Amino acid sequence: MEKAFRVNPWEVSGKVDYAKLISEFGISKLDEKTLNRIKKHTKELHPMLRRGVFFAHRDFNWLLDEYENGNKFFLYTGRAPSGKIHLGHLVPWIFTKWLQEKFDVDLYFQFPNEEKFLFNQNTTYEKVQEYLEDNMLDVAALGFKPGRTHFIIDTKHADLLYPEAVKVAKKITFSMVKASFGMNESSNIGAIFYTAMQAVPAFLPSVIKKKKIPCLIPHGVDQDPHFRLTRDILPKLGYYKPASIQNAFMPPLKGVEGKTSSSDETSAIFLHDSPKEVETKIKKYAFSGGRDTLEEHRKKGGNPDVDVSFQYLKFLFEEDDSKLAKIEKDYRSGKMLTSELKKIAIDKINAFLKEHQAKRAKITPKILERDWLWKV
Amino acid sequence: MEKAFRVNPWEVSGKVDYAKLISEFGISKLDEKTLNRIKKHTKELHPMLRRGVFFAHRDFNWLLDEYENGNKFFLYTGRAPSGKIHLGHLVPWIFTKWLQEKFDVDLYFQFPNEEKFLFNQNTTYEKVQEYLEDNMLDVAALGFKPGRTHFIIDTKHADLLYPEAVKVAKKITFSMVKASFGMNESSNIGAIFYTAMQAVPAFLPSVIKKKKIPCLIPHGVDQDPHFRLTRDILPKLGYYKPASIQNAFMPPLKGVEGKTSSSDETSAIFLHDSPKEVETKIKKYAFSGGRDTLEEHRKKGGNPDVDVSFQYLKFLFEEDDSKLAKIEKDYRSGKMLTSELKKIAIDKINAFLKEHQAKRAKITPKILERDWLWKV
Numbered sequence: 001m002e003k004a005f006r007v008n009p010w011e012v013s014g015k016v017d018y019a020k021l022i023s024e025f026g027i028s029k030l031d032e033k034t035l036n037r038i039k040k041h042t043k044e045l046h047p048m049l050r051r052g053v054f055f056a057h058r059d060f061n062w063l064l065d066e067y068e069n070g071n072k073f074f075l076y077t078g079r080a081p082s083g084k085i086h087l088g089h090l091v092p093w094i095f096t097k098w099l100q101e102k103f104d105v106d107l108y109f110q111f112p113n114e115e116k117f118l119f120n121q122n123t124t125y126e127k128v129q130e131y132l133e134d135n136m137l138d139v140a141a142l143g144f145k146p147g148r149t150h151f152i153i154d155t156k157h158a159d160l161l162y163p164e165a166v167k168v169a170k171k172i173t174f175s176m177v178k179a180s181f182g183m184n185e186s187s188n189i190g191a192i193f194y195t196a197m198q199a200v201p202a203f204l205p206s207v208i209k210k211k212k213i214p215c216l217i218p219h220g221v222d223q224d225p226h227f228r229l230t231r232d233i234l235p236k237l238g239y240y241k242p243a244s245i246q247n248a249f250m251p252p253l254k255g256v257e258g259k260t261s262s263s264d265e266t267s268a269i270f271l272h273d274s275p276k277e278v279e280t281k282i283k284k285y286a287f288s289g290g291r292d293t294l295e296e297h298r299k300k301g302g303n304p305d306v307d308v309s310f311q312y313l314k315f316l317f318e319e320d321d322s323k324l325a326k327i328e329k330d331y332r333s334g335k336m337l338t339s340e341l342k343k344i345a346i347d348k349i350n351a352f353l354k355e356h357q358a359k360r361a362k363i364t365p366k367i368l369e370r371d372w373l374w375k376v
Numbered sequence: 377m378e379k380a381f382r383v384n385p386w387e388v389s390g391k392v393d394y395a396k397l398i399s400e401f402g403i404s405k406l407d408e409k410t411l412n413r414i415k416k417h418t419k420e421l422h423p424m425l426r427r428g429v430f431f432a433h434r435d436f437n438w439l440l441d442e443y444e445n446g447n448k449f450f451l452y453t454g455r456a457p458s459g460k461i462h463l464g465h466l467v468p469w470i471f472t473k474w475l476q477e478k479f480d481v482d483l484y485f486q487f488p489n490e491e492k493f494l495f496n497q498n499t500t501y502e503k504v505q506e507y508l509e510d511n512m513l514d515v516a517a518l519g520f521k522p523g524r525t526h527f528i529i530d531t532k533h534a535d536l537l538y539p540e541a542v543k544v545a546k547k548i549t550f551s552m553v554k555a556s557f558g559m560n561e562s563s564n565i566g567a568i569f570y571t572a573m574q575a576v577p578a579f580l581p582s583v584i585k586k587k588k589i590p591c592l593i594p595h596g597v598d599q600d601p602h603f604r605l606t607r608d609i610l611p612k613l614g615y616y617k618p619a620s621i622q623n624a625f626m627p628p629l630k631g632v633e634g635k636t637s638s639s640d641e642t643s644a645i646f647l648h649d650s651p652k653e654v655e656t657k658i659k660k661y662a663f664s665g666g667r668d669t670l671e672e673h674r675k676k677g678g679n680p681d682v683d684v685s686f687q688y689l690k691f692l693f694e695e696d697d698s699k700l701a702k703i704e705k706d707y708r709s710g711k712m713l714t715s716e717l718k719k720i721a722i723d724k725i726n727a728f729l730k731e732h733q734a735k736r737a738k739i740t741p742k743i744l745e746r747d748w749l750w751k752v
Contacts, residue, residue, distance in 0.1 A: 114542040125543055158538035163531035166490040167501055169566030174550065177565060189553060190545025193569035 007222050009181065010119060018055055018248055025224050027056040027246060037064050042102040047319050048095050048247065056221060059243040066214045073214035075100055076201045078110030081131035082123065085138040086268035088250045091315055096218045097144055107144055108201045110152045111136060118190040133365060138271050140372050141360035150374035154197055160376060161200045164207060169196040171233045180225045199230040203239040208376060215242040220249060250315045251308055255287040275350045282309060282346050290338030301334035309345035317348035383598050385557065386495060394431055394624055401600050403432040403622060413440050418478040423695050424471050424623065432597060435619040442590045449590035451476055452577045454486030457507035458499065461514040462644035464626045467691055472594045473520055483520055484577045486528045487512060494566040509741060514647050516748050517736035526750035530573055536752060537576045540583060545572040547609045556601045575606040579615040584752055591618040596625060626691045627684050631663040651726045658685060658722050666714030677710035685721035693724035
């Protein structure tokens with residue numbers, strides 16, 4: 001029997017059955033027809049679309065209808081600071097960057113710097129603020145369009161967010177957050193209120209520009225409960241329901257179940273890791289789909305479906321489908337050894353991190369403030 | 377049997393038994409000893425202290441200990457915009473103004489412009505914002521010390537308030553707001569969160585000045601549940617419990633039970649009323665302690681304890697104790713008729729309103745912004 005899995009904004013555990021999640025969450029599978037519509041605009045499909053990393057959506061076809069009628073959308077995604085950024089975090093952001101380029105749209109990137117403080121008993125407010133700056137530097141280094149990318153910090157932009165959040169909040173009862181997020185009598189009142197703050201960027205540009213603008217939220221499927229509630233409320237306030245496009249989780253370093261955790265240093269490769277650290281982590285911790293002995297591997301072949309190095313290439317680091325297919329074929333046949341596969345992953349990851357770290361080193365807190373922080 | 381009374385931040389009804397309230401709320405009676413300590417600093421006692429309008433407190437003696445040791449407090453009071461300002465609202469503010477002058481301290485005046493929106497199904501956000509400006513003009517005209525009086529608007533100052541409110545909120549569970557305010561499963565999540573926003577001005581000056589500063593909150597006794605919770609939380613965040621000094625309710629125009637309501641135009645005298653309107657309201661609506669006939673009144677005398685005109689003089693408009701005592705005596709004996717008592721009240725109120733309206737007319741939104749809005 002399959003082990004039970006859990007997916008919600010605060011927990012992802014077990015081996016996720018994505019087909020089951022689609023029906024449970026009531027989201028739509030990203031089908032051939034929708035992919036073809038996207039392709040009409042983007043010429044090619046991003047690898048994450050071709051490979052089903054982004055696998056589900058809400059109202060994406062409506063969003064394209066609006067787009068085709070000249071009503072451009074904006075993008076909204078985010079990061080709740082709570083630790084260092086690891087490779088798993090990059091999946092929706094790199095895809096968001098692609099969407100921004102292809103559709104030539106604005107991006108609002110929210111840093112809810114109160115969320116993890118409110119939901120985690122063991123985190124202090126000060127600790128979260130340290131991660132806030134660290135995380136912003138990494139996001140800024142990813143190469144979103146300057147001038148069209150706007151960082152929103154919940155506490156810094158509270159004068160913009162809170163007045164709108166109370167309008168959302170008035171439409172959400174305790175029963176509703178109980179049903180959506182499992183809140184109970186012991187939940188703190190900040191955590192209870194929080195979902196209202198997360199809803200705001202989905203319509204704040206419409207408030208400021210005084211017209212209804214469609215919103216697209218690329219996000220990990222675990223965040224769907226937040227936006228489900230947001231979608232129920234926004235039409236009541238006179239705004240569009242935000243559309244979404246949702247990704248599956250890149251497996252943690254040690255295995256394909258669940259989501260990478262920032263709190264365990266050996267569970268992930270972080271953006272600040274050195275080439276040596278990456279090499280050690282992949283060699284020592286990356287879960288392998290290889291066989292126990294060289295002989296057995298050559299004979300029976302490896303399993304790329306559970307091999308973390310292969311999955312990293314598939315999710316992020318090998319954009320060329322034919323190259324990826326060859327690696328998959330060779331590994332499955334036993335022609336390619338785990339050590340060879342790991343070597344490819346290490347090189348690819350280190351090439352990416354070298355460039356990323358160089359870009360990040362050029363960004364100062366002053367540049368963050370000047371170029372990235374949202375100014376209204 | 378006495379009719380039941382209810383006193384909480386959203387409802388004041390029935391004939392309030394203040395002695396019972398003191399024991400139910402666990403507040404302290406403002407006794408002779410404390411009054412004498414206050415007098416040591418202020419030389420004379422404000423009429424509202426001499427007459428028991430301010431009748432209870434929390435930790436006022438501790439506050440005076442600190443003051444005498446050179447640790448000055450700041451004042452914090454507020455107004456949740458939801459309608460026009462009436463005479464009943466003035467009671468704590470006029471007393472606060474006196475405290476500010478006598479103790480030479482800063483005042484933070486909060487305008488929680490989301491509260492009534494969140495707690496009242498029939499109010500729109502826009503309506504509340506109209507009242508916000510109107511109410512600020514009235515408060516500014518009362519004559520608090522310019523430069524030492526700081527208006528805090530919840531949505532405008534949310535970038536200062538919200539980061540601190542989440543720290544308060546993390547310490548308050550749903551059970552606690554259920555017990556304190558009667559929240560239930562149908563309560564909206566903004567209302568559930570709100571008490572955290574109301575707690576913040578009690579320690580925000582300490583945050584900004586980076587030292588623990590005592591806080592004194594003069595307020596109507598109905599607000600005690602908010603600050604009871606605040607007092608439990610603040611020491612956990614490293615701040616002093618705020619002290620408070622609490623007033624009884626000036627009776628509504630139509631009778632001594634409950635609190636004046638801004639939603640009923642004939643239930644109160646508003647600060648914008650014309651002399652003619654005041655005259656009509658007092659003559660037509662002000663509940664009278666007089667007898668049914670002139671003859672009976674002359675013989676048995678009137679009852680100033682329930683007479684609204686007399687109560688207005690006692691609460692706000694006749695500062696001279698001997699004059700008030702003479703009016704009381706004459707009315708009780710039947711020597712003074714209701715029409716004569718009403719005439720005194722009308723003249724006093726109109727003299728006050730004339731001056732107030734003239735002061736208010738000189739204040740523009742620009743002056744509010746420049747001189748009164750808190751700048752950090």
